[in-house]
Amino acid sequence: xxxxxxxxxxxxxxxxxxxxxxxxxxxxxxxxxxxxxxxxxxxxxxxxxxxxxxxxxxxxxxxxxxxxxxxxxxx
Numbered sequence: 001x002x003x004x005x006x007x008x009x010x011x012x013x014x015x016x017x018x019x020x021x022x023x024x025x026x027x028x029x030x031x032x033x034x035x036x037x038x039x040x041x042x043x044x045x046x047x048x049x050x051x052x053x054x055x056x057x058x059x060x061x062x063x064x065x066x067x068x069x070x071x072x073x074x075x
Contacts, residue, residue: 050074 057067
């Protein structure tokens with residue numbers, strides 16, 4: 001019934017526990033990661049209008065003239 005005095009049964013049980021830890025660890029990590037992403041995105045909205053304009057200029061969304069106009073308007 002048991003091969004090698006029962007070693008095979010304990011090996012599969014150990015492998016099952018290892019996979020259980022990996023699966024639950026992955027699920028917990030995914031939930032924590034998702035919550036941190038949502039939290040970080042909400043905190044980014046607390047940037048000042050000038051910081052937002054600088055970021056848009058750095059990404060190339062607005063031209064230098066548009067940035068200078070926004071900068072003058074905001075100051």
